[in-house]
Amino acid sequence: MHESNSSREICPEIDKLFNKRYELCANEVFNLPSADCMFVGPPWKIKALQDLKNTLNGIKNSLNDVELQSWHSHTNKMNPAGEIQWHLRTTINPELLTQAWCKFYENVSSFPLIPQSCLDSGILTSVHLCEAPGAFITSLNHYLQLNHPKINWTWTASTMNPHYEGNLLTLMINDDRLILHTADHWYFGEDNTGDVMSLKNLEGLVKRGKTMLVTADGSISCLDRPAEQELVVAHLHYCEVIAALSILADGGSFLLKIFTIFEHQTVCLMYLLRCCFDRVILNKPATSKEGNSEVYVICLGFRGQERVQEHLKVLRGCYESGPTAPIFQREDLPEVFVSEITQASKFFMELQCEVIKRNVATFAEKDSVNNLRADVVKHFLDIYGIEWIGEEKEIVGKSKLEIFKYQIMGRKSQGSFNDRKRKAHMQEKLRLKAAQMDVRTVLAEGEFSFHLPNDPGPLKIILGKPFEKVLSSRFCESIILGHLSFCFEQINGRRLKCEFPHVKPKNRFLEEMQKENKRVYSFGYSPAVDPNLIRKVNEIVESIEEGQTIILLEYSLLTQLNLGILYLLGHAFEKLVIQLRQDLGSVVTLNNARKPDKVREAFREIIEAFETAKANNKVIVSIFPITKLCASELNPYLLTINHAVIKHIIDHLYTINYLSWVRKEN
Structure with a gap:
């Protein structure tokens, strides 16, 4: 992690923006329940979490009649970190720069996602799930070139194959510039679909060997079910977690994107991860838009395959169909863990609600935060120390990526949520x-x-x-x-x-x-x-x-x-x-x-x-x-x-x- 040499005083608002994180049960050691106790009980809910969900959805409902493009334009202007990507593009011009690139750079700079054993040996292997167009990969390369230039890094990526014509457009990112230039690094599974939710594709990935870092940045559109975003992506997150636990080597790290933690599906996944890793931290990077529910789960120090081997056999049984019963029974979760999850959920929910309310209040006035945005850029560059690295150190090179640039004319979603419901009929x-x-x-x-x-x-x-x-x-x-x-x-x-x-x-x-x-x-x-x-x-x-x-x-x-x-x-x-x-x-x-x-x-x-x-x-x-x-x-x-x-x-x-x-x- 880059250490800032600046003595410039940081205003509370910027400090808050860059410190939206919550570590789960830092001083606790948990053990998984017996594999025989998995998927045996009825669905359960935690009232405190459901109350938080209802509060958040109540505030979101105020946006149902808001035209989506106008709202996005307004929230972009109100986003304190909104100028970071533009500044990086105009001054440093990184390879395949996107918002995901920025978010990963924040995560890898803020937490020891690269295990110390890899730094000691000089060898790093990584697997990137749901990775298209590849911004996590190019961001990791940029970080390594600046901070660990001598490390020998090999990577594999998997994503819904944009060249397999049987895949739904809505499930893919069809920017294939990096894929075309680095085809040998991409694994699209035994069936060539790239579907991480296929058990055969998982088994093929396992055969490729263990790795020290896994990232999973998958999501599914919830435009038509905004109140149930967590449930929409629950099965995908389940598969991403099981895949990571199946291919990680001892001491490895895992980075997972999730949204809210209100339902038993996500609560159980968080407990599974907390039992399998030394540390689990929830982090919302400054470059993640404040008004969405996106949170990254930083899992450090994998405790090894032996700890979870019997459980993985059971977990894989629900891999393709998705679990119909909770992974764990409610009584198998320690109260200290449930309390921490509730506090963490409340922490991120309140941050999100505060931003949505602010954006709603300023929507008509078209207010702005220009001065703050400039200060956020300075702080971002100061604490992460991002510099230009040159095309020769990039994976492909920015100019080469442009050769196969895929010009997409696809329009963004238009109209309000209620408009889209009417158009569907x-x-x-x-x-x-x-x-x-x-x-x-x-x-x-x-x-x-x-x-x-x-x-x-x-x-x-x-x-x-x-x-x-x-x-x-x-x-x-x-x-x-x-x-x-x-x-x-x-x-x-x-x-x-x-x-x-x-x-x-x-x-x-x-x-x-x-x-x-x-x-x-x-x-x-x-x-x-x-x-x-x-x-x-x-x-x-x-x-x-x-x-x-x-x-x-x-x-x-x-x-x-x-x-x-x-x-x-x-x-x-x-x-x-x-x-x-x-x-x-x-x-x-x-x-x-x-x-x-x-x-x-x-x-x-x-x-x-x-x-x-x-x-x-x-x-x-x-x-x-x-x-x-x-x-x-x-x-x-x-x-x-x-x-x-x-x-x-x-x-x-x-x-x-x-x-x-x-x-x-x-």
Whole structure:
């Protein structure tokens, strides 16, 4: 920890901001109840904690009709630590700087998260759960470069895989800049989803060996259930704790983000941790927004696997489903611990309520705290001693991260809580109209030509958990993909007529191509995954003749697999052309086949992997590294192509079905 040399007097408000921490039972030693006593009793509540919960929710309810973006803007202005991140960016410019970066730097600087044994040996291993986009990792690197530059550090990270198209967008952070440059450090589990709540993925993580530091920064959106944030994330926190206890070495440290501690689920987790570590401290960093419930649990001095081995066997039994009964019975928790948890909960709840009340009181006046914010920046830099380290000491380097920067157009949540509840029940035809409005400015037509070299390079076939529908895509903006999914849900649910491309322009196009002796293959637009795609394309590959031109209609480019297959196919032809058309969506033309033997050979390898995957209840997720696809000639145009196709589908649906809905209602 950096020691301040400043004698400058600290005002009470700043001192309070940087000392929001509570150590649980510092002078007590607790032992876990017998493993046989776990998950055996009915749910229980602690009245004092429920009273605190009701008080907090009562104050939060005053925000139900407040427009969210205006509120966020106001609270950002009122945040005393609001200028720290801006100041770091303009003066030090750290690698992958985010608010999470700042919060981790505070935690690692304020507490001995790096065990003394690691400092003595000069070797540190760390595992980072729910880590995307990777700010904890780059923050830890910055801290080590300044404070322990000679330490030999190796790290592994796990997160919901932003490149696995079966993952829900709402469960992921899709900023993949660090992931693309450090792919070998990321473990996405046995099923390639990156889901930390999968037992097989946990077992795979355990096989990778013990570690001295684990961080877990996971969360789940609770915008629609703000009064039950703790319950929404309870299962995730359970899995993060069990994972950490399963992979930590003796003497290791654990950093966990939680929220409130009102329910038995979190109380029991805190007791489990307090029994397994020498010290457990709750800390709210200065750079954590004062008005939220976020608190970091600092666990120091892991007492070893032997202490918890029998309990872990029982705990893993509820890993995927989540516990239905409390981990411990109420009577198994010492009263001194319950008293401490209650005091800690009250301490953080009162701090949060005080801030919310202040922000509500000043919302109309648009008050500010500019002088205090400047003093907070000075104090932050003074006590943590952050300095510039140079790109050569960064993990990847800030300039390199920008190469694969993923431009996300996703909008922040808008409207108040009550507004969002009303919109959830919006009539389907109005939602379709809203979808059409969102894509109205999308470029609808154009043509893109590519000349690919004859050799596509080696394959890297990745298998993963089967999924039926494309829920996310690196090659499509999230809101537009969401509109496509909604449209097809309406089609399937209402049995509406949807034929895109329409039969007439499609037949007309097929007749024209037949006259030109060009072979056309149709695939069909849908968010659904085609399980026979690989076999279909393999048949095409086997039938290719030199000099031939083939055309793919309704070929989706939303997934790594589809893009990889087209990329591979393109290397067997002189030119690849993708044309955007309002009547057909996209038309993919592969001109003048040239020595397709290498592509045929590659497809034999793909077919073999396809059969292996099928036998093991898996699917092929990709055939080339995501880095190759992102660096390919096609990548800069994929958003444009996918957005245009979806725009044409939505416009077609609206034209065909919206008016029919109106006629039916009238």
